[in-house]
Amino acid sequence: MVGLSLGEQHFIQGGIAQDLRCDGRKRLAYRPISVETGVIPQANGSARVRMGATDVIASVKAELGKPSLLQPNKGKVSIYIDCSSTAEPAFEGRGGDELSAELSTALQRCLLGGKSGAGAGIDLSSLVVIDGKICWDLYIDGLVVFSDGNLLDALGAAIKAALSNTGIPRVHVAAGASSDEKPEIDVSDEEFLQFDTSAVPVIITLTKVGKHYIVDATSEEESQMSSAVSISVNRQRCICGITKRGGAGLDPSIILDMISVAQHVSEQLINKLDSEIASAEAGDDDES
Amino acid sequence: MEYVSPEGLRLDGRRPMEMRQIRAEIGAVSKADGSAVFEMGNTKVIAAVYGPRQVQNKSQQMNDQALVRCEYSMANFSTGDRMRKPKGDRRSTEISLVIRQTMEASILTHLMPHSQIDIFVQVLQADGGTRSACINAATLALADAGIPMRDLVTSCSAGYLNSTPLLDLNYVEDSAGGADVTLGILPKLDKVTLLQMDSKLPIDILENVMQLAIEGCKAVANYIREILLENTKQLEFRRGV
Numbered sequence: 001m002v003g004l005s006l007g008e009q010h011f012i013q014g015g016i017a018q019d020l021r022c023d024g025r026k027r028l029a030y031r032p033i034s035v036e037t038g039v040i041p042q043a044n045g046s047a048r049v050r051m052g053a054t055d056v057i058a059s060v061k062a063e064l065g066k067p068s069l070l071q072p073n074k075g076k077v078s079i080y081i082d083c084s085s086t087a088e089p090a091f092e093g094r095g096g097d098e099l100s101a102e103l104s105t106a107l108q109r110c111l112l113g114g115k116s117g118a119g120a121g122i123d124l125s126s127l128v129v130i131d132g133k134i135c136w137d138l139y140i141d142g143l144v145v146f147s148d149g150n151l152l153d154a155l156g157a158a159i160k161a162a163l164s165n166t167g168i169p170r171v172h173v174a175a176g177a178s179s180d181e182k183p184e185i186d187v188s189d190e191e192f193l194q195f196d197t198s199a200v201p202v203i204i205t206l207t208k209v210g211k212h213y214i215v216d217a218t219s220e221e222e223s224q225m226s227s228a229v230s231i232s233v234n235r236q237r238c239i240c241g242i243t244k245r246g247g248a249g250l251d252p253s254i255i256l257d258m259i260s261v262a263q264h265v266s267e268q269l270i271n272k273l274d275s276e277i278a279s280a281e282a283g284d285d286d287e288s
Numbered sequence: 289m290e291y292v293s294p295e296g297l298r299l300d301g302r303r304p305m306e307m308r309q310i311r312a313e314i315g316a317v318s319k320a321d322g323s324a325v326f327e328m329g330n331t332k333v334i335a336a337v338y339g340p341r342q343v344q345n346k347s348q349q350m351n352d353q354a355l356v357r358c359e360y361s362m363a364n365f366s367t368g369d370r371m372r373k374p375k376g377d378r379r380s381t382e383i384s385l386v387i388r389q390t391m392e393a394s395i396l397t398h399l400m401p402h403s404q405i406d407i408f409v410q411v412l413q414a415d416g417g418t419r420s421a422c423i424n425a426a427t428l429a430l431a432d433a434g435i436p437m438r439d440l441v442t443s444c445s446a447g448y449l450n451s452t453p454l455l456d457l458n459y460v461e462d463s464a465g466g467a468d469v470t471l472g473i474l475p476k477l478d479k480v481t482l483l484q485m486d487s488k489l490p491i492d493i494l495e496n497v498m499q500l501a502i503e504g505c506k507a508v509a510n511y512i513r514e515i516l517l518e519n520t521k522q523l524e525f526r527r528g529v
Binding site: 039040041042043046053055057059061063080082084085086087089092093139141143145146148 | 365366
C-alpha cells in the first residue's frame, strides 16, 4: 500500500517520461541483484534473491510419487507462492491469498508451459524413475519476505537459482522385479543429480506508466502503472509465456514492441543472473 | 532410544547444558519499522514490527494503552516433510497468542494510547524451539523499532530425557516424549513472563529444569544485548558522532 501525494505522483511520472527514475536508473535498467543459494538446508535446493529492497526465498523439495496417467513419462512440478505478513501488514491472515494465487499461476504459466508439459523450462522427462510408476514430484515454494515491487521477476530469478542449486538423489531400481509388482528402489544418500537449468526462462515485467514502459518497477512506480506485461524469455530468446496484468488496455503493436524489448533485456538479465548464481554456488562450496 | 550417550553427549554432539549456536541480525526487512532474524541452530525465524501506528480497526482501539497484535506463520518449506497448511491453523493461533501475551508484558503500552503495534513472525526453518526463537526475534525487532519496553524478554526451552536435564531441545529431542519446558523471562527484573510445560515431571526435577532454562534465557539476553549494542555503535558511526 503506497500513499503518494499528487506532487509525488507527477514526479514519478515525469521522471519516467524523461528516462531518469527516482533512484537514478534508466527505464530499462534493473536494480542490483544479489543471489544467495543453499539458505534452507532442509530443502533439496534453495535460494534467496534480493532485487533492491524486494526480498524473496525459493525452495525446491523433491518427493517420490506416481506420474499422472496421461503423461506416464513425465514428472510433476508444482509452484506455490506464499506472501509472508512480514512483507506488508496487509498480508495478515488471508490478506495475501489473492496475490499469492495470482503470482503462483503466473509463474506456472511462465515456467512450466502448457498442461501437457510441453514447453516447460525444466526437462520433465528427467524426473521419471520408472515409466508410469515412479517419478519425482518437485514442489517449488516461494516466500515473499519483503515486497518492493517486481515480485514476479524476483520470484522467477529465485526459482531459477534454487533449481540450479537443487540436487535430486539418484535412485537405484532393483533389477529383475516383474512388471506388475511394486518395484524395489533404493534412494542414494550420496549421489545427486543436478538439473540443467540453462533452459529455464527469466521473467521480465514491463510496467507501463504514462506513455513509456519500464523494467523492475518499485512499489511506488507500480502504484502509477496503467498495465503491466510479464514475458518469460529463455536463453534462445524464445518467448515461453506472457501474462498481462492491470486494468488498462494495450495497443497490440505496443505489445509486440514490448516483446522485442523484453528479448533484448533478457540477455543482460540472464547473463547477470548466471554469474550471480555461479558466484553464490562457488561461495557455498568454499564454506562447506 | 538413547538421547544422552554414556559419555554425556547428545545426538547432535552437544553437552546436556549446552545451547545450540545462536545468531542474530537486525534489519532483515528493510522497510519495516523494526526487524530481525534469529537463529538457534537450524531453527531460523524472521520477525518484523510495524508500528506504533494508527489503529486499523477502530473498534479495537483502546484509550489507555496500545493494541499489540501478533501473527505467527510457518513457511511451507520450514519443516522436514513439506507441508501445506492454511494460515491460521490452531497451532499457529496458539503460538501467536503466546507471543503476543509475552511481548505485551514487556512493552510499555500505556505510553502509546490509541495506537497499534503489529508483530509478524515467519518461521523459515523449524528444528525445535520455534516458540523461543520467535520470542527472541520479536524482542530484537521491537528494540530495533524503538518501542519502549520494561526489559528485553528472552526465551529458551529445556527438557528432561534419560534422567538428564537438557537445555535448548532440538526437534528430535522435542518429539521424544519427555517433558519440554518453554520459559520466557525478563532478565533484569528477574521475572518469568512465559512458562509452558507438557508431559509430567516430579517437582524437584522441575525446579532443576526451570533453573537450567533460566540460565539459557540469561545467556540469550546477554547475546541480544551485545547485538543491540553493536548495532547502535554502527548507527552512531554512520551518523558520524
